[in-house]
Amino acid sequence: MKPHKPKSAAAKSASKNHTKAKDARFDKAKSAKPKNPHFYGIHAVTMLLKRRPEDVLTLFIQAREDGQISHEHQRLADTAHAFGISVQIAHKERLAELCDSHQHQGIVAAARATPMVDEALLDAMAAKPDALFLVLDQITDAHNLGACLRSACAMGVDAVILPRHQSAPMTPTVAKVSVGASEVIDVVSVTNLARTLQRLKQAGVFVFGTALDATAKPAFACDFSGKVAIVMGSEGDGMRRLTQELCDTLVYIPMADTPDRPQSLNVSVATGMMLYEVARQRHST
Numbered sequence: 294m295k296p297h298k299p300k301s302a303a304a305k306s307a308s309k310n311h312t313k314a315k316d317a318r319f320d321k322a323k324s325a326k327p328k329n330p331h332f333y334g335i336h337a338v339t340m341l342l343k344r345r346p347e348d349v350l351t352l353f354i355q356a357r358e359d360g361q362i363s364h365e366h367q368r369l370a371d372t373a374h375a376f377g378i379s380v381q382i383a384h385k386e387r388l389a390e391l392c393d394s395h396q397h398q399g400i401v402a403a404a405r406a407t408p409m410v411d412e413a414l415l416d417a418m419a420a421k422p423d424a425l426f427l428v429l430d431q432i433t434d435a436h437n438l439g440a441c442l443r444s445a446c447a448m449g450v451d452a453v454i455l456p457r458h459q460s461a462p463m464t465p466t467v468a469k470v471s472v473g474a475s476e477v478i479d480v481v482s483v484t485n486l487a488r489t490l491q492r493l494k495q496a497g498v499f500v501f502g503t504a505l506d507a508t509a510k511p512a513f514a515c516d517f518s519g520k521v522a523i524v525m526g527s528e529g530d531g532m533r534r535l536t537q538e539l540c541d542t543l544v545y546i547p548m549a550d551t552p553d554r555p556q557s558l559n560v561s562v563a564t565g566m567m568l569y570e571v572a573r574q575r576h577s578t
Contacts (some may be wrong), residue, residue, distance in 0.1 A: 329405050332465040333388070333397035336396050339368060339534025346376040348405040353357040353383045353391060355399035364536075366399060392465060407463040410452065417487070418451050418479070419496035419520060420450055425571065426493065426522040428454045430486060430532050432560060435461045439470025439526070440561030444473035447570035453478060454522075456486040490522070490539040502532055502540030503567060509543035515573040525567070528560045 294371045301508040309500065329350060342351060345542045352373040354366045363380070370380045388397045408538040418424055432438050445453050461467065462480070482487040491502055495523055502516065524540060526532035537543070546557045548564050558566070 306375070328402050329515050330402050330465050331392040331403050332468050332471065333392040333394060333401045334469040334472070335365060335369075335398045336472035337465070337468040337476075338400050338402045340476040341404060341468070342369065342372050342376070342378075344476040345404075345408075346377070346378065349376070349378050349402050350405075351379045351381060351403040353381050353388055353401040353403070355385050355388055355397075356382045357476075363465075369400060393425050394466070394469075396469065407468065407475055407480075408480045409463070412481055412483050412489070415435070415452070415454075415480075415492065416496065417479060419493055419498055421451065422519065423575070424454055424498060424520045425450050426454055426498065427564065427568065428486070428490070428522055429522040430456065430524060430525040430536050431458065431459045431530065433459065433461050435464055435466040436554065437461070437528075437561045439467040439475065440571075441473040441482070441564045442467065442478055444561065444565035444568055446471070446478045448565075448572045450478060450568065452481050454481045454483060454486070454489060457482045457484050460549055466577045486533075487535045487539060490524075490536065493522055494539070494541070496520070499542050500524060500539060500541045502526075502537055502542070503544045503545065504531055504537060504540075505545055505565065506537075506543045509545040511547045512567060513547070513572045515542065515544055517574045521571065523571065524547050525560055525564050 311551045332338055339353070341500065352370065354370055355364050356362055373380050376533065383391075383401075385395075385397075385399065388401045391394045391403070392401050401461060418426075427441065429438065429441060432441065442453060463475060463480065497522040500522045501517070503526065519521070524532060524536060526536070531537075532540075544567075546563055548558075
């Protein structure tokens with residue numbers, strides 16, 4: 294019997310490197326994100342199936358402890374089956390892994406990304422005598438964007454306009470927070486926001502920009518009839534300089550002048566309040 298020959302240092306190093314490389318490949322495969330976005334939440338998935346079922350690839354549903362699924366989930370499964378969509382039962386941990394959130398409400402849909410509306414269609418939209426646009430300048434938080442879309446949908450906005458490179462993308466989180474509004478309202482991503490505002494102004498759209506500026510008027514003192522665009526800036530920096538310069542009028546939301554209380558609003562809350570004032574004026578005439 295031949296005596297065992299110990300491995301050389303070079304052999305040990307090569308073996309160790311091979312093991313590391315194998316582990317790295319395994320970790321990479323394990324952590325790889327799904328190719329298609331995974332939408333989640335009852336309202337978001339319901340609206341997805343209603344508006345563009347042809348883009349839904351697979352529906353994942355969480356089973357209860359007794360192995361059954363809820364009536365609400367069954368309704369969505371029946372809708373998916375009617376469109377020939379694959380339905381799979383999965384544990385809640387698997388759903389959280391797919392959509393990268395524990396707030397999935399037991400339902401996840403693998404689907405193609407939310408489509409944007411072509412910028413060229415803005416001209417037709419601006420032809421309406423009472424066209425209403427919401428312009429979001431540098432809103433980079435997905436939750437804020439989703440909440441703004443939800444308010445815009447509820448208040449009758451015709452289209453939401455976003456700058457292509459300084460905005461939160463239209464992710465499943467946006468869809469979840471918007472409770473499906475992202476599937477209903479037209480969202481236009483533009484390459485040059487300043488040029489788009491000039492284009493709207495040429496079409497007769499009056500542009501109101503929200504800002505805490507000495508020249509700004511209180512929202513209730515403004516006339517929001519006719520063609521209107523409401524511009525909201527980011528919470529930190531507000532509107533960019535050129536965006537603000539292109540506004541026809543600056544407006545602000547009056548707040549209670551109470552000592553020792555902060556006077557600030559989340560951008561999605563401010564958006565809802567501004568759009569409500571527009572809707573209030575239009576519905577009262």
